[in-house]
Amino acid sequence: MKTKSEIVVMKFGGTSVDNTDKIKKVAERAIRAKDNGKDVVVVVSAMGDTTDNLISLASKISDVPNKREMDMLLSTGEQVSIALIAMAIQAKGYECVSLTGNQAGIFTDEVYSNAKITHINNARLLKELKNGKIIIVAGFQGITADGNISTLGRGGSDTTAVALAAVLKAEYCEIYTDVDGVYTADPNIVRQARKIDKLSYEEMLETASSGAKVLHLRAVEFAKNHDVVLSVRSSFNENEGTWVMDDNKKIERMERPVVTGVTYDTNQIKITIFGLADKPGIAAKLFGEFALENVSVDLIVQNVSEKGIATISFTVKNEDLNEAKRVIESLKMGLDFTEADIDSNVAKVSLVGAGMQTHAGVAAKMFEILANENINIEMISTSPIRISCVIRKDKVKTAVKVLHSGFGLDKERGL
Numbered sequence: 001m002k003t004k005s006e007i008v009v010m011k012f013g014g015t016s017v018d019n020t021d022k023i024k025k026v027a028e029r030a031i032r033a034k035d036n037g038k039d040v041v042v043v044v045s046a047m048g049d050t051t052d053n054l055i056s057l058a059s060k061i062s063d064v065p066n067k068r069e070m071d072m073l074l075s076t077g078e079q080v081s082i083a084l085i086a087m088a089i090q091a092k093g094y095e096c097v098s099l100t101g102n103q104a105g106i107f108t109d110e111v112y113s114n115a116k117i118t119h120i121n122n123a124r125l126l127k128e129l130k131n132g133k134i135i136i137v138a139g140f141q142g143i144t145a146d147g148n149i150s151t152l153g154r155g156g157s158d159t160t161a162v163a164l165a166a167v168l169k170a171e172y173c174e175i176y177t178d179v180d181g182v183y184t185a186d187p188n189i190v191r192q193a194r195k196i197d198k199l200s201y202e203e204m205l206e207t208a209s210s211g212a213k214v215l216h217l218r219a220v221e222f223a224k225n226h227d228v229v230l231s232v233r234s235s236f237n238e239n240e241g242t243w244v245m246d247d248n249k250k251i252e253r254m255e256r257p258v259v260t261g262v263t264y265d266t267n268q269i270k271i272t273i274f275g276l277a278d279k280p281g282i283a284a285k286l287f288g289e290f291a292l293e294n295v296s297v298d299l300i301v302q303n304v305s306e307k308g309i310a311t312i313s314f315t316v317k318n319e320d321l322n323e324a325k326r327v328i329e330s331l332k333m334g335l336d337f338t339e340a341d342i343d344s345n346v347a348k349v350s351l352v353g354a355g356m357q358t359h360a361g362v363a364a365k366m367f368e369i370l371a372n373e374n375i376n377i378e379m380i381s382t383s384p385i386r387i388s389c390v391i392r393k394d395k396v397k398t399a400v401k402v403l404h405s406g407f408g409l410d411k412e413r414g415l
Contacts, residue, residue, distance in 0.1 A: 007129070007170040008033055011043040011139065011161035015178045016235035017081050018048030025235070027088035029176075030134050034094065039129045041168065043139045043161040044085060046077025064322075067112035071141075071151045075101070078138035078157075086136045095133040099124065101141035101149075106160065108142035108150045111294060115150035116218075117142060117159065120167045129168075137164065154319075155216030162219045166226035173228050175215060176235040181242030182207065182214050184261045184409040189400050192410040196242050196260060203260050203354055204230075204244045206386040210350035211265030220244070258355035258362060259407040264396050265348045267318045268298070270378070271328070275338025278310040286312065286335065289327045295320045299348070299381040299390060313379060315348070315390060346378065347396035350388040351403060357384050369406040375399055 010030060017023050026042070033040045045051075054073050058065045082098035089096040105121030128135050139157025142150050152159050158175060165173035182204070185193040199207070201224035208217040214232055223230050223244065233241025276282055283302070290297055295316055303311040316324050321342070328340045356362050363380075366387055370377060375398065379390035391399060404410060 006037065006039055007041070007168050008038045009041045009043065009161050009165040009168070009170045009173040010176065011157060011174065012045065012176045012235060013157065013178070014045040014048050014050070016176050017044055017085070020084070022235070023047075023081075023084050024088050026085055026176075027092065029235075030085075030089060030136075031092055031094055034134055041125065041129075041135045041137060041164055041170070042085065043137045043157055043164065044078065044081045045139050045157040046074075047081050050077040050080070068148060071112045071115075071149050074151050075138070075141045075149045078140055082136040082138050089134055089136075095131070096136060097128050097133050098136040098138075099128075100138045101160070102143040104135075104137045104164070106142035106163070108144055108152070110144045110146070110148070110150065112148075112150055114153040114294060115142060115144075117152070117163050117222075118145075120163060122167045125164070125168065152218075155213075155219070158216035158219035159222055162222045162226075162228050162230070165228045166222065170228070172231055173223070174231045174233060174241075175219075176233060177214060178235065179214060180234045180237070180239050181232050182212065182244075182261070185400055185404045186212075186264070189264075189397050190262075190404045190410075193404065194409070197240075198243045198245070199260065200354060201244060201246065202385060203352055206350070206352045206383060207261060207263055210352060210386060210388055211263040211267075211348060212261070215244070257353060258359045259351050259353040259409065260355075261352050262400050262403045262407070262409065263350045263352060264400050265350075266393055266396060268315050268346050268348050268390070269318055269321050269324070270313060270315050270343040270346045270390060271324060272311060272313040272341040272343070273328070273335075273337050273339075274311050274341070276310045276312060276335060278308050282310075282335065283312065286331065287314075289331055290316075290324065293323045293327055295323050295327065299379045299388065301379050315346070315379070318344070345393045346390050347393040348388050348390050349396055349399045349403065350386055351407065352386050354385045356387070363387050365406070366403065369402050370399060373398055373402050 012026050030040050030042050086096045086098040107118050108115035139160040140152050144150050161173050181195045183193040187193045204220045208215050208220050230244040231241050298315045300314040375391050375395045377389045381388045
């Protein structure tokens with residue numbers, strides 16, 4: 001096995017492999033890395049809209065398809081990609097092997113459609129690298145202890161790549177996508193958005209959790225926990241991307257900007273439960289049931305109770321709405337609330353920046369900027385380096401633009 005400095009993991013998303021010409025480009029990048037003396041592991045997603053098409057196909061068979069069978073179905077998309085890329089590399093005269101998640105030794109728990117990696121048996125990977133082969137691994141998938149195929153959820157190929165980089169002690173993990181890196185805001189909304197050269201794990205975690213889709217949240221968590229250096233870059237050019245790494249050891253900044261970026265998330269549902277008894281244990285029971293159904297709850301606000309009656313509002317992802325409805329229905333008798341309101345016309349806008357830890361007044365300035373645009377704030381959540389507000393969905397693009405400008409991100413440095 002080569003040393004840490006000689007192993008590179010490269011991950012390519014669906015837009016990077018959505019036709020045969022792009023697949024050949026991916027093969028060429030892998031070959032260049034091999035020619036530069038690296039041992040190369042490539043992780044790929046399904047081609048283009050393959051996963052969406054498979055989901056649509058399943059919906060024509062069943063309104064609520066079995067999750068185990070869905071994982072069996074969806075895992076086929078990545079298998080097409082890995083085989084074609086391996087063929088493209090072999091056609092250039094290089095040794096290459098494609099591996100499914102199972103063959104790569106990726107073991108997961110049994111939470112189908114959103115499984116977590118429990119461990120990786122890297123014996124097969126080390127054997128193939130020792131034999132000088134480029135390895136192409138199917139992202140997004142693994143296998144349970146009982147031998148059932150599982151998938152890691154949307155964006156799971158990022159997690160696959162980072163997990164492999166960790167277990168192989170790779171020098172870094174390159175995440176190739178359709179943008180040049182991580183930007184101060186979505187360039188499709190803010191023309192003046194600028195690419196960020198370097199981010200800490202903490203900043204990237206907050207950026208990913210608050211809506212930026214360039215990196216999967218679980219992948220960043222995995223990278224932070226295992227000290228895997230990430231490079232987010234474009235599949236379509238050779239430009240330097242954004243490095244994500246340990247802030248204390250590797251990122252050098254003369255002065256940290258207060259705000260690094262503005263993110264948004266329109267994939268939000270606000271649920272409000274009215275008429276709850278204001279007594280100990282009610283919130284625990286409510287959110288405990290959501291946890292049992294693997295529904296992640298984001299922002300939570302409890303209104304001041306009147307006469308022992310409280311109202312709780314919280315947000316969940318749109319894809320968890322059906323499970324959330326089932327939980328609410330099951331709790332009607334036990335919690336004896338009066339009404340549940342579901343609002344899909346909301347979005348979350350967030351400021352992220354490690355400099356917030358040492359600068360006062362960021363929240364006040366954010367609220368003032370939004371107020372000046374007549375944008376009402378419905379919920380607020382904060383961390384040491386993030387402030388998030390739930391607003392009306394039709395106001396989110398305006399909010400992103402005015403916050404980006406208001407905090408000086410249109411310029412070279414944030415203020």
